[in-house]
Amino acid sequence: MRTREQLDAVIKAYDVRGVVGEDIDAAFVRDTGAAFAHILRGEGESTVAVGYDMRPSSPELSQAFAEGVNSQGLDVIMVGLASTDELYFAAGQLGCAGAMFTASHNPAKYNGIKLCRAGAVPVGQATGLDAIKDMLVAGVPEWDGAQGSVAQRDVLEDYAKFLRSLVLLEDSRPLTVSVDAANGMGGHTVPAVFAGLPFDVRELYFELDGTFPNHEANPLDPKNLVDLQKFTVEQGADIGLAFDGDADRCFVVDELGQPVSPSAICALVAQRYLEKFPGATVIHNLITSKTVPELIAENGGKPVRTRVGHSFIKAQMAAENAVFGGEHSAHYYFQEFWNADSGMLAAMHVLAALGESDQPLSKLMAQYSRYEASGEINSTVADQQATTQAVLDAFAQRTESVDELDGVTVQLAGTKAWFNVRASNTEPLLRLNVEAPTKAEVDELVAEILGIIRA
Incomplete structure (x- = not known):
């Protein structure tokens, strides 16, 4: 038994994650599976699909979870090795x-x-994880009915076929595509999805x-993009793609080896969806570039701003009937994909746009990058609230507006420059994001704000 x-x-807040052998072991995972199944049985559900990534511990842990689910009378479909979006x-x-058994981009240990419900609806703190926690403290109620069964099902080809039905790439101009799978699940999904398409895939x-x-x-x-940047240029590739461990996020580099901002990808994909669904709603989190809502509005869409985090985005997607949602962290969400995120589907949209254009990617993406940005900068602080207030006080005379949707977002008076300071939910960190019309303005603001945060 574990304490709260x-x-x-x-x-x-969004998932279960920890060090194997210390925080997570087979017994804990078995009980977690039983608790999740107990909740689902009460809701009339009968089946759980279970997938896992390439981590050495994943097969054993997924098997233990399946045993827990079966112990509550629910059936399990084992899909085996999978990316998160495949699950x-x-x-x-x-x-x-x-x-889905994965620790995404975290180290091997x-x-x-x-977890998700039917239709890939996410399970977060308020929608199941707290209830699982309660049961793990009190003990999962026993089930005296029949045990559930386990079936095996490989869904990789069906997944690939479904994605290819959403983004038509067969008529693309031939492209050389370098891909860094980082020894993760992109190495499993990319060959299946790109099979038969007019792409010369260079594998890393x-x-x-x-x-x-x-x-x-x-x-x-x-630092983890450096190999792909070099490889893309060496291979003479038209585009480079980098996936994280469970391949639900995708980063892009252009033919010059330069990273493409996830905000620019958001804007490009949003524009493509607004061509397909005129006047539709598109979600973006508050850290994405102002380019994103500007382009959504210019293309006749309705931009809706939300907090950072996949549970907020997915909930907002459903509430607003949005066709697409994007985050600065390279998570991209699609109504056509059950409002779930898929790095592969985002990559396919970029490939489609590039394949329809006679321009290189660097030129194609220039229209989607109107401002300079700092990227997310983390600082360890003793008092998140007091430090945030110190920043607000220092900029009080230059502030046009402040909103508190997620941390504080400060719009500076007389300029298009803005910054956001928000606290981490799990660590004693403050996260800073700055955007301005020029790199010099960004650098100056970053230096001034970090001078306060790290004083």
């Missing part, structure tokens, strides 16, 4: 709940579980290896 404090460290596809297409680190022998599977960190 121990569980709080592992069962977080979401299974939950959507098969109309059942899902559990970690693992975790992303496609071997599935959850010890990440080449670099961390976290393309949000610039």
